[in-house]
Amino acid sequence: MKSIGAILTVFLGGLLIYCSMDFPPWGDPDSPANSHVSPYYIEHTLEDTSVPNIVTSVLADYRGYDTMFETIVIFTAGIACIFLLRMFKTVEPETRLYRHLPTGITLRIAKGGKFPDDSDHFKRIDSDWVPHDLILQTTCRMIIPFIQIFALYVIAHGHHSPGGGFQGGVIFGASIILFAIAFDLRSAIKRMGERLTAFLCALGVFIYAGVGLVCMLYGNNFLDYSALADIMGVDPISARSHGILMVEVGVGIVVMAVMVVLYYNLASAGKQDEGL
Amino acid sequence: MDELLTILIARINYWVYIILMMIGMYGIIVKKNLMKKIIGMSILQTAVILFYVSIGAKKNATIPIIEHGHDTGHATAVQAAHFINPLPHVLMLTAIVVAVATLGVALALAIKIYKQYNTLEEDELIEILKE
Secondary structure (H helix, E strand, O other): OHHHHHHHHHHHHHHHHHHHHHOOOOOOOOOHHHHOOHHHHHHHHHHHHOOOEHHHHHHHHHOHHHHHHHHHHHHHHHHHHHHHHOOOOOOOOOEEEEEEOOOOEEEEEEOOOOOOOOOOOEEEEOOOOOOOOHHHHHHHHHHHHHHHHHHHHHHHOOOOOOOOHHHHHHHHHHHHHHHHHHOOHHHHHHHOOHHHHHHHHHHHHHHHHHHHHHHHHOOOOOOOHHHHHHHHOOOHHHHHHHHHHHHHHHHHHHHHHHHHHHHHHHHOOOOOOOOO | OHHHHHHHHHHHHHHHHHHHHHHHHHHHHHOOEHHHHHHHHHHHHHHHHHHHHHHOOOOOOEOOEOOOOOOOOOOOOOOHHHEOOHHHHHHHHHHHHHHHHHHHHHHHHHHHHHHHHOOOEHHHHHHHHHO
8 A cells, every 4th residue: 555655656746747847947937827817917907906916906806706715715614613623512521620819729629519700819720731821921912912913914005015814814813823822712712702703704704795795786797896986985996906905804804713713623622611 | 967957957846846745645645644644735735835836936027016106106017027927826825825724624524533433543443434
């Protein structure tokens, strides 16, 4: 089995290397990939959409359908993860660990015992709790707001510099995952709950499809943002640029929410009780 | 010798991606552990992404962002040869995020399988399923 797999892989690799002889040389400006549709995008993006970042204009305007369904794929992956892993029946854990904050004593409460409420005196801790995480938590508390502002900048500045909804959404999701790792999963869920993340997943797709539908209501094609010119009071070219921004915000929300959903469910294996 | 060298220089990047792809393929086909298969799948995806991005490269060209000031640049002519091909970048931009999302689903399935059968080894799983 092993040798068959190795032979098959080497055979396929050899075939591909043989075929690579017919490829155009690296960096050839006249290669087929560079000479059909992409020159149009490069030369007309400013007059069509007034967006200098060609990647953004192609992503959200010329190929808006493609991106919309990519967003739906991400949304579906998040929902699938919830359905696969999330256990809606709360399984009582064997034992729980509580820390009495004034004295620093850890209480181990067995099944059937009375669990204290979270208060100033008692705090629930994970079974693999590390006591000395002062530096980590302080650093995270200082750095997370800046990560989130940078994420918003990346989303909002996607028209003029590298960036956009996908990248900004991932950075924003990473900031929340960082919070969940540095503190614990329960305090992250307390701040950004399950319902909220699931709602944001759906909201982002709704924003994207909704912008397309509004364009249809105004008599243009689906996702033809120039129809928004009347609502926003700008010329059709600028309206396209603004439409791209709205769509990018939707993409950012979906990506952020799905990253958080994936982390919550994978880290706790669906229990959303104790994380990493 | 010189001919061989020019071929090597012009093709070396494709060969690197093909080798990466072979590593991923080998992992998917041969390895028995589902985690290792998932890792192989990720390596394969990375190879394809690198391949696509390298297709878009052009000599003496810059990143696909047109130089602009505030409310200028609408009139100046843009030469396609001065900017690299944006299309592969767009496709791979979405593909990377979708790859992460699908990786999450793959890991969720792996967790589910491990909970059910207490193993991730393929041959052990087949043994259990035969019974």
